[in-house]
Amino acid sequence: MRERKLTHHDVGRENFVSEVWKWKDEYGGTILKQLRRLGASLDWSRECFTMDDKRSNAVTEAFVRIYKEGLIYRDLRLINWDCVLRTTIFDIEVDYIDIKEKTPLKVLGYKNMLEFGVLTSFAYPLEENLGEIIVATTRVETLLGDTVVAVHPDDPRYKRLHGKFASHPFNGRRHPIACDSILDPNFGTGAVKITPAHDPNDFEVGKCHKLEFINIFTDDGKINSNGGSDFVGMPCFEARVAVTKALKSNGLYKGEEKNEMRLGLCSRSNDVVEPMIKPQWYVNCHGIDKEALDAVMDDTNKKIEITPKQYAAEWKRWLENIRDWCISRQLWWGHRVPAWYVTLEDDELTVLKNKGPT
Incomplete structure (x- = not known):
């Protein structure tokens, strides 16, 4: 980026890996010379590199053995996603900052400061002329992936709505009014939007109630086709502004207030972490x-x-x-998971998912 104004995605995977090997060949020897000058007493005949063929084969062998022992498996779960690095990051790679009130922060890829610590309220229209139900969220853009509006079963304000439906503000998708005792009736309005594909708590509710999981983000943090034609292609936080503006024009925006929250940042890129649902590899701990x-x-x-x-x-x-350790990373420089998709030309389904490494 500094020398050519290109990202690794502009260069492409093969060319990027080739460039890294060139760097290793040029500077790897310099590092070894420095060790010699420091007087390091090492057995230089056993010098090796973690990405050479012998070491790479050893990693593949270890992965397959551990997989066969049942200690490595693949699963579809909610993970921490870095939209700048475009990779999964594990829980301990996420740094959290506590936000007490409305706070402007600089976010990678955005020119203007962005506000966090804001709780936005908006209304879902109810079917059968029952009026509307107001929910509150710190991430209003994720309403594009909502599947349910949930209330506490004992909350008297919403008893009449049990089993009823709300309509999505933009696409008309029907959202059932679900009951879940895990909800706090004293938070916000007591009614909560559920986005199973983009929130850890909602993910658990989604599994419990067997809800639809709708991913609305591309890997680089833009709204995909699931988010609707009015917002597709917008970066996440630009979509937040656009969604708020659309709610106001529809008369569904109900205001905002300051809200304490914890914001997760990637420890490497400092980008805001986006929860995403993806198939990844895990170690059984x-x-x-x-x-x-x-x-x-x-x-x-x-x-x-x-x-x-x-x-x-x-x-x-x-x-x-x-929790089980997510070992998947979508980085281009490193050992690759020895697992593939198999395509058969005469198969009507065209693609078969291999059950594990081959």
């Missing part, structure tokens, strides 16, 4: 977590001593709440 816990916490079978002792509690907190 259950079983390993108990072994690691027992090694520190089990007095009769203790194998590891943590110093200072107070950090044993941190060890316990991490491992008791561990």
Whole structure:
């Protein structure tokens, strides 16, 4: 980008990898010379590079073995997506900032400062001439992927709406009024828009109620065709402004107020993390977590001593709440997952999904 004003996507995968190899060949030797000048006492006959053929074959072999043992699997889940790097990032690669009130922030790819810490209220028209139901959200652009409006089953304000339907403000999609006791009736209006493909909490509600998952973003953070023709191609935060303007013109905008929130940023690019639903590869961490816990916490079978002792509690907190490790990355420089799609010319379905590495 600095020298040619090009991104790696402009160059293409093969050319990009070729350029990285050129860099490695030019500067890799310099690093080794520096180690020699520092007097590092190393067995230089065993020098190797993590991306050479032998090491790459070893990674593939290890991946396939672990997959066959059932410790690696592929699943469709909500992940942290960096729209600048266009890759998945794991939970520990996300830095969070606490926002107490309406706060302007600079976001990669946008000229103007963007406001966060804002709770926007808007109305969903109800069918059967029942009026409207007002919901509140900090991410109004995601209404393009809404599938349900949810309320607490014991909230007296909405008892009459159980089993009824709302209409999407822009595309007319029917949204059932669903009941879920996990909701906080005291937050906002007590009614919540549900976007299963773009929110961790909504994702769990979507699985529980078997809702439709509608992804509205492209990998570079623009509205895709699922978001509607009026917004398609808009970058995420430009769509936020456009959606708000459209709600105002339809008479459905109900105002905004400051709202405390946590904003996730990628630790590498500092881009705002976008929850996305994608098929990714995971390592099963259950079983390993108990072994690691027992090694520190089990007095009769203790194998590891943590110093200072107070950090044993941190060890316990991490491992008791561990989730399976997402190992997928969409980066072009690195070892590739040894799994493929198989296409058969005489197959009516044309594409068969391979069950695992071959």
